[in-house]
Amino acid sequence: MSDSAQKPRPQFKNISVPQILFAYRLPLAGKVSILHRASGALLFLALPVLIGLFAMSFTSEAGYNLISAATSYVIVKLILLAFIWGYLHHFCAGIRYLVLDLHIGMDKQSAQKSAGIVMGVSLGLTLVFALKLFGAW
């Protein structure tokens, strides 16, 4: 304990944000992973909005109707869609991690494949919600 306290170890921080964003190319499983964290953070930050919306829609019919009317604005639709994507990605990637926890699909090929499935399913379902929100049927 006392040794490490006396001699601070040198730290090398040679990775910059532009490098993280543009230079290093993550494998698909890595992209699913960081998006799992990003979507989790998004949902956490969205929590006040979502609980507020729920309270409004739940406590009175007038509030419910107000929110229904608000969803006719394109900007509201897009914000909702971002939350929907966040939820779907977090859900699908989470299921993948639960399966990996059971030591299923641990080899490189299966892991890349399941990461692709997560991206496909979450983006596909987001598209379905988008079509529904923008009144395709």
Added chain:
Amino acid sequence: MALNEKIGTKRLVVGAHYGTFEYLAQRVTAIIMAVYTLILLIGILTMSGFTYQGWHNLFTFTVVMMPIGQILASLTMISLAWHAWIGVRDIWMDYVGNVGVRLFLMVMTLLWLVGSVVYFINILWRN
């Protein structure tokens, strides 16, 4: 295990399994939320038209006089807060180096999540 690696008689200073409980809690709460998502989805898909009454009923339905809708929603909200606590705690631990700032953010996260649970359960059971 040498004696000088212990604090008192029970607690180990070294060793694995720190965080095992959080690891398990994160997964159990995830499964609870996933199951509730499917329950809500089935409820929405079997709803006869999207109305206020139908929406309200999703969270307040009873089974043999028991407020199952409210109980399920409350349990899921508690799971959500617990799950979010572990996830957001991990984010602070990974990216915030300053101990004081990290402690502040963690305390704020906890207060916010507990507050959210109390608020949600309150509106859920009073209406």
